[in-house]
Amino acid sequence: MSAVVKTTTPFVIEEVLMLALEVAGAEPQLVTTELLGTLAQRNQIQAGDILINRSDYNGRQFFRKLGDRWSLLHDSDELSARVVSQLGDRRYTPVTRFLTNLSLTYDHAYQRHLENLAGQERVRLENERKARVEATRLQAIAKAKAQGYTIKETSNSKGQIQLVLTRMA
Amino acid sequence: MPEQKIVITIDNDGGISAKTSGFKGHSCLEALDALLDLDGVVSNVTKNDEFHQQQIMPQTRTLEIKRKL
Numbered sequence: 001m002s003a004v005v006k007t008t009t010p011f012v013i014e015e016v017l018m019l020a021l022e023v024a025g026a027e028p029q030l031v032t033t034e035l036l037g038t039l040a041q042r043n044q045i046q047a048g049d050i051l052i053n054r055s056d057y058n059g060r061q062f063f064r065k066l067g068d069r070w071s072l073l074h075d076s077d078e079l080s081a082r083v084v085s086q087l088g089d090r091r092y093t094p095v096t097r098f099l100t101n102l103s104l105t106y107d108h109a110y111q112r113h114l115e116n117l118a119g120q121e122r123v124r125l126e127n128e129r130k131a132r133v134e135a136t137r138l139q140a141i142a143k144a145k146a147q148g149y150t151i152k153e154t155s156n157s158k159g160q161i162q163l164v165l166t167r168m169a
Numbered sequence: 170m171p172e173q174k175i176v177i178t179i180d181n182d183g184g185i186s187a188k189t190s191g192f193k194g195h196s197c198l199e200a201l202d203a204l205l206d207l208d209g210v211v212s213n214v215t216k217n218d219e220f221h222q223q224q225i226m227p228q229t230r231t232l233e234i235k236r237k238l
Binding site (some may be wrong): 093112129132133135136137140143144149156158159160161163164165166167168169 | 171172173174175176177178179180181182183185192200203204205229
């Protein structure tokens with residue numbers, strides 16, 4: 001018998017879920033069409049699912065995106081439950097405890113994700129600002145040259161670009 | 170032949186301020202417009218006394234503008 005568990009923390013972002021699963025030691029593996037051909041189990045796994053190292057009567061447990069969130073699909077009775085790990089002995093924990101711990105890990109990963117986004121946004125804005133200043137500078141220089149000005153470029157005490165244009169009237 | 174001079178300062182956000190000297194009256198604004206495409210984006214124009222003495226001592230007039238981002 002299969003079951004789907006919904007957690008209090010919605011697992012919405014694949015990247016964050018993958019990171020949280022890594023940290024939780026669940027050895028996540030994104031299912032590709034190539035990988036599908038190598039897997040044999042009762043559960044119908046699809047490309048795009050995320051396999052983890054927990055196994056039960058139906059085979060490997062996995063996350064699938066249902067609607068806007070990822071849910072864990074597993075045998076509801078947790079028959080033959082075990083961890084199939086490539087990293088040595090790992091103990092199987094009941095699904096509810098596993099998901100409770102994963103929720104905490106996901107929250108931490110989500111905070112880091114938000115910080116990364118904020119950092120990327122700061123970099124984007126800074127690059128935009130530099131590009132705006134450079135475009136203004138190049139445009140002013142090009143027009144000044146075309147209008148016969150002699151151009152001297154300096155910077156003032158605030159580090160701002162100064163263009164001194166001169167020509168004879 | 171008088172020298173026309175324009176000092177353009179580009180601030181850290183790409184905003185521009187400019188000072189001119191050696192222009193006759195409104196020709197300084199025309200010169201800045203030709204250089205900086207000012208139409209509709211000037212936030213501040215400061216004219217000093219010399220600006221209004223346009224036909225008397227053109228080489229000493231100055232004008233300062235600031236352009237919005």
